[in-house]
Amino acid sequence: MEIAVWDTYVQRNDGAVMHFDILVSDTLTDEERIFEFGRTYLKTKSFETGSLTSKECRFCHIAVASEEMIAQIVTKGYYILEMKNCN
Template sequence: MKIAIWDTYVQRKDGKTMHFDILVPRDLKDEQTIFDFGKNYLQSKQFSTGELTAGECRFCHIENATQEMIESIKKNGYAIIEMENCN
């Protein structure tokens, strides 16, 4: 399965910047849906963050999904890779 990687940076209220990738099926092009996936992920955090908009989330590239990514996308519509300051 080919997936689109959306590189995302969101400011936390404590001043740190979160960096994570939103992974979606390659053919999903609706930015609002992708932003909503990111907002849903942010709501799962126990700390406050700033807004997620087009300025914080941009298409990066296409790659092959791992089995774990495929399972998350089938279950949730998306997957997340946490990079920096996500916990």
């Protein structure tokens, strides 16, 4: 399965900047739905963050998904790949 990688940077209220990727099916092009996946993920965090809009989240590239990524994309519609300051 090929996936679209949406590179995302969100300001935390403590000043740190979170970096994570929102991974979705490469056929999903509805940006607002992709942003909502990111907002849903942010709600799971124990700290407050800034907003998530097209300014913080941009399409980056197409990649091949791992089995774990595919399973979550099929189940939830997306997979989050945490990169920096996500915990």
